Amino acid sequence: MEEQIKEKAILVSLVLNTNLGYDPEESLEELRLLAETAGAEVVGKMIQKRNRRDANFYIGKGKAEELLEICQESNADLVIFDDELSSVQGKKLEELLQVKVIDRTELILDIFAIHARTKQAKLQVELAQHQYNLPRLKRKWTHLERQRGGIGVRGGPGESQIEVDRRLVYKRISNIKNELNDIEKQHKTQRKLRSRKFNVSLIGYTNAGKTTLLNALADEKLYTANQLFATLDTTTRRVDLNGNVEILVSDTVGFIKKLPHQLVASFHATLEEAILSDLLVHVVDISQPHFENQINSVNNVLTELKIRDKEIIMVFNKTDLLGDYDEQINEIFEKYPGSILLSALNNEGMETLTQKLFEIATESKILLSLKIPFDESSILPFLYENGDVESEDYSEDGVKVEVRLPRELFYKVEKFVD
Ligand SMILES: Nc1nc2c(ncn2[C@@H]2O[C@H](COP(=O)(O)OP(=O)(O)OP(=O)(O)O)[C@@H](O)[C@H]2O)c(=O)[nH]1
Ligand SMILES: [Mg+2]
Known part of the structure; x- marks a missing residue:
């Protein structure tokens, strides 16, 4: 393969004085990963503190002139800003710096464009x-x-x-x-066919290990990479729990801090999988020092998608990378009761997750409308014994029953579905 010439990039972050408690280094580190994922080589970075954004040069004219020198010294082709720039700011900065200027949103859009397959x-x-x-x-x-x-x-x-x-x-x-x-x-048609089964969606920050976890659960190899936004499409796999319950698990696009709202809107259909599933598994990379910020970012996207009230299991992944393991575990169990720690890569702690999924899936019930012919009415006692019958209506050709039934018993009444 031909050696690709990488664009040389300088990263710039503006820290507003009002934004205390925010770690600019961490944010720039993530921007570096994004830039590298897009194929750039990072040759410099700059952090500027100000009271407010400059309407023309974003970081202020003086600082922008300093940036020009850095660009010239390091032969940069590209400057990437960690926040969205207005069209005026973008234009002024490009004129001054004489190199391509893009912002975080454009960078993320660019990575999505490279990784889109379907x-x-x-x-x-x-x-x-x-x-x-x-x-x-x-x-x-x-x-x-x-x-x-x-x-x-x-x-x-x-x-x-x-x-x-x-x-x-x-x-x-x-x-x-x-x-x-x-x-x-x-x-939608495909989803309808699947809706009789218990549906789980894996969600989480990009690179948290969602696809690796799905591979571990489904014993199947999907593409994983130490890259941001490796997965852009929803993939659904059958997962067999304890050898007798089959559920469906979907992997989907990862979230990130300041995920461009244009992307959230246009990926709504893909994210619908998560919106409509019975249970969410929120995968967290516990080896990240600031994993709690990532949890918050994910929760923000969930709020934007209006899916905060769904049942969520927290899964803390990559435990193999933890040093002071015991101490962290205790803290996490205290703060996130009912959460699960595991390593999807080493298959450690997976049984706790599958057991929990098994319990939730078997306890879950689906509401069914059945039409039972009189000569098959011997199924009625079975329905009363195993489910919650909500209504019963006799007509000329049989009984109409609305019943909540445990999912795994669905196959017994499938032929009666109205
Ligand atoms: N050490 C360690 N690495 C892991 C573990 N799980 C996943 N990884 C690594 O983390 C990286 C990201 O994994 P993916 O499964 O692609 O992550 P993802 O959440 O699907 O990421 P996106 O699709 O990009 O949003 C890969 O290099 C995995 O090998 C784990 O338990 N331990
Ligand atoms: Mg993935």
């Missing part, structure tokens, strides 16, 4: 990109004009050109939405 994921990313770019079309256009040496563009390239671009983008957005709707319809 048609659905590709369309979802494209949609989010258009929605991010729309208010910034002007910046891109004038920049382009300048590169072409457009003398006298000071009055702008002509509003009409921007309007044409905008109309094309709106049209594309509407086409993408239609295509996504069609894909979603197919998925």
Whole structure:
């Protein structure tokens, strides 16, 4: 394979004085991982403290000039800001620094674009990109004009050109939405077929080990990587618990601090799996020093998706990487009662999880509407004994029964489903 030339990047973070209790180093470290995942080489970083954002140069003109020197010294191709820039800030900074300037949101969108495999994921990313770019079309256009040496563009390239671009983008957005709707319809049908089984979704911060855990549960190899956003699609696998209960476990896209809201919106259909599942397993990488910040970020996305009231099991993964294991365990059990510690990679502690899933899945009941012909009414005592019968209606051709039944008994009455 040809050796790829990596873009040299400088990372910049602005710390507002009002934002105490926030660790800029940690945030920049994550930005470094994101930049490397996108294929860049990080050659420098800068942290600036200020009372507020500068409307033109974001970090302030003086600091931006300092940044110019650093860029020149290190031969950087690219500067990445840890927060979303306005179109004015992006434009001013690019003019001053004479290199490409992007923000955290663009970087995350870029990684999603590289990692998207299925048609659905590709369309979802494209949609989010258009929605991010729309208010910034002007910046891109004038920049382009300048590169072409457009003398006298000071009055702008002509509003009409921007309007044409905008109309094309709106049209594309509407086409993408239609295509996504069609894909979603197919998925709904598949989901309906699966809905009789207990559905579990693995959620968590990116790189927490969700896919590794699904592989361990399902004894199957899906792609895992020490990378951010390795998984963008929902994959569902059958998992056999204790040899007699079958549940469905779905792995899905990871979350991150400041996950661009355009992405949350456009990935709503993919995340629907989690929204509609019976149980969430929140996977946490306990080897991260600030794993609690990651938990909070995940909870924020759950709130955005309006799924905070679902039953959640906390799973603390990567225990093999812990040093002072005993001490941490006690702290965690105290703070997160009922949580599970395990190593998905080494298969340690997995039985505790499967046992817990088994208990919850077998206790769970589904509400069924059954139509039982009179000559099969001998099933009725079985329903009263094993489930909660909510209503019983006699008609000419049989009995209509609404009953909550343990899932694993579903197969006994499947043929009566109305
Ligand atoms: N040491 C150790 N590493 C683990 C464990 N579980 C997962 N990993 C590693 O953590 C990295 C991320 O694992 P993935 O399973 O891809 O994580 P993910 O949550 O699916 O990540 P995304 O799909 O990117 O959101 C990989 O390098 C795994 O090998 C574990 O229990 N112990
Ligand atoms: Mg994954």
